[in-house]
Amino acid sequence: MVKAVAVQTFGGPEGLEVIDLPVPAPAGGQVLVGVEAIGVGGVDVVIRRGALAAYGFAEGHILGGEVAGTVTAVGDGVDTSWVGRRVWAFTGTGGGYVEQAIAPVEEILPLPANLSAVDAVTLGSSGIVAHFGLSHAHFAPGESVLVRGAAGSIGIMTVQLAARGGAGAVAVTTSSAERGDRLRALGATHVLGRAGEGGEDAPAGYDVIIDVVAGADLPSFFARLNPNGRMVVVGAVGGQPPADFGTKMMAAFQKSMSFATFSAATVTEADRRTVRAEQFAAAGRGELETVVHEVLPLEHAALAHQKMDAGEVFGRIVLTP
Template sequence: MQAVKIRSFGDAHGLAVVDMPEPVVGPGHVLIETEAIGVGGVDAVIRRGTLGTGFAVGLIPGSEVAGRVIEVGDGVDPTWIGQRVWAFTGLSGGYAERAIAAVDDVTSLPADLSMIDAVTLGTAGPVAHFALAHARFTTGQSVLVRGAAGSIGIMAVQLAAAGGAKEIGVTTSSPERGHRLRAFGATSLLDRSGKRHEGGESAPSDLVFDLVGGEAMPTFFEHLAPNGRMVSVGVVAGYPPADFGMPLMRAFQKSLSFGTFSLDTVPVLERNLVRADQFEAAARGVLRAVVHDVLPLAKAEEAHRRMDAGEVFGRIVLTP
């Protein structure tokens, strides 16, 4: 089968298409013939070699796929065979014509939901849902989504709007991208530094939903209202400076707080139930998947170059 491997860490040129043996299905797992593969920010961070230890040259990146189950391992109900599914493959293994997933990380797809939409929503939707809950978001609060043009950011905007947010600010690289987010519920548009595209100062927010990280992350504590919370959901721009917590201490009298969120801390059953509900909502048109482009698997390098350049609005999907 064809797959994409990391031949060297760094820029997108480090990705290579290779031929390799089909994976072997173990107990409790299924083999999926992939029809859509999500390209996510975590894939780029792993490819750059900045996520930490545990990743070696030769890794097949990719965390989520959609396709049909073609084989099951010992202990797995054989009725899975032939089903249309979304699956989480871990932090590797997805960029391939066939992929392995634990059956507990597999969700059946509604008949009216495309596999391309499934890999656009499958991780992004639950991350946004549980991160907002983790940050104690409630109706009537204001939210600022930093890095809102990606698939998780777009879902966070949609869910905050559906949850009755008073205001939803978004940071984007251009006014045009910000205006596109108005269709999903955004009410104020900010540039990457946090200044309003339309001019003037933005109102303080009860919650900053941060997908970016990087050197500028601490400056966004200034956007929090008293008792405000920032939750870090991603670090696509790298880790913040070591002293990033100092603005919190300097604003001690505002009672600000900071937290991180990973979907790994949510029990599998809970996230599967939320994901299934979101898939049904998307099939009915209540939630919208935003697909920037669909490229063949062999163009994974191009997908990563475009993601690194900040060109992507929504998600790029690969197809074998």
Template sequence: MKIVEVPVPSPRAGEVVIQTEAIGVGGVDAVIRRGTLGALGPSMPQDGLVPGSEVAGTITAVGEGVEASWLDRRVWAFTGVSGGYAEHVVARIENVTPLPTDLAAVDAVTLGSAAPVAHFALRQAYFTRGEAVLVRGAAGSIGIAAVEIAARAGARVVAVTTSSAERGERLMEYGATHVLDRAGNSLRGHEPAGFDVIVDIVGGPALPAFLTRLVPNGRLVLVGLVAGPPPADFGSVLLSRFQRSVSVATFSLDTVPRADVARVRADQFDAAARGDLSAVVHAVLPLEAAADAHRRMDAGDVFGRVVLTP
């Protein structure tokens, strides 16, 4: 990864140009960088790729069909699966959400993608008040949001898996009641008997073991593959528990109507500005330190979101 100079982009019809204030560094950026996007989407060319998918900043130019009133507005934007690590980026106007006056750009890119994923993943799982929820891989921005949203919505138990008791202590500040290690063994508090809902950001070879933690009619929703895909035969675990009616679903925000996502994101930004939703920032680094941000993610040292600033 290296810094290069390129021309400031010009917007096409339906697009805006944003001068960035903050750039989110997500786990999917690292997966794309490695060329291992795999089941999460199409392969990306490595040569000349500009990583990054979410930014916050000020609109400096609008394309044909975009109202001039958008000029000079502070916004969050999704740039696609690439293009975000830059001082100026282009986004489709339908992928732009205005920012509340009191919300910092750094907080916006910490929540803008992660919090809607957490919200809609819990909806995909048909989560209801009083149920027991496990968030697997809870130290990232999606996981922290899922913990906080489930707790505030009245989950009876909010358990988390994480790499250490220390991280578990931090997650309890956001609503976790039980802390498990990555294998599912208790690090703090008694080990819950089972879970109605598992929000899984990890996937990987250990996923089948977590299927056995679902109570009858339990639902696991897979929202990420940080540890890679599950074993090809993981469905045999489901079949072995046929009479318990457990289920597995995948979830991508791409399947939710954009208007619904934008509405929820705007509500979450307002909640964050009021202090009712937490934006957990691990570190703010200059844009030229993007490679260091990725090294930190690869090392598993990140709690929350790493943010770049131009």
């Protein structure tokens, strides 16, 4: 048997329970990974709350989408040379909060020797969303960028990539001066409050807004877009925006603003693999910083979610079996 964490009851973190499962066996095209590290993502929190139940997520669901560890077995049609190799693996929309995880072979990537399993799951998904989110916004060097909800792993990576990409300004929204200082060290040039207020000498408007939060306040940020500005929502940790949020855009019709959502599911596997390998190599060389808030045992998954709900997390919480 192996330990896993399932959402036995939708709602608060107390609905997470440690359960026993039979040791999984990889089917054709799959690998079995002996898990060393599990990334706790914002989507895990949204699923746990039951907000995505209408999309097929039911109670009993095992959370987690990314793990890192060592391949211990492979299914039919998979090269046996994978056995014994350290890999990052994407398990899908669940199945990651486990001691041994199943993943499709096309969704695994070898780890550089100088990158830990903990760092891999801190960067693996968030780096891809940050990279392609900026690309989806058609970000160009010299443009100003606002990252809304910058203290999470996606926001932190977006700040670093925008700064490395030659942004004219990188503003962030965050909840405290201390977090602002940490984000400045990662490349932010202006620190704003959660509502986008403050920030000495901050730009009056932005060419690109990358929004990890969504929620009720999303429409107010349209006013912070420059003419021809683009807002891309890459997460919804704050919940759904108001049903009529588009009226704010229509009120500023002459600014020619654009609004889009972005999911990494729309990026080809080959492109994700290429960029992820580049980012892993950059992190191994110290050119990208992986920010780990805390490492907790797998059985403390509920505590990890309590910290996420309380807004205490800067970077990523990682679970270890």
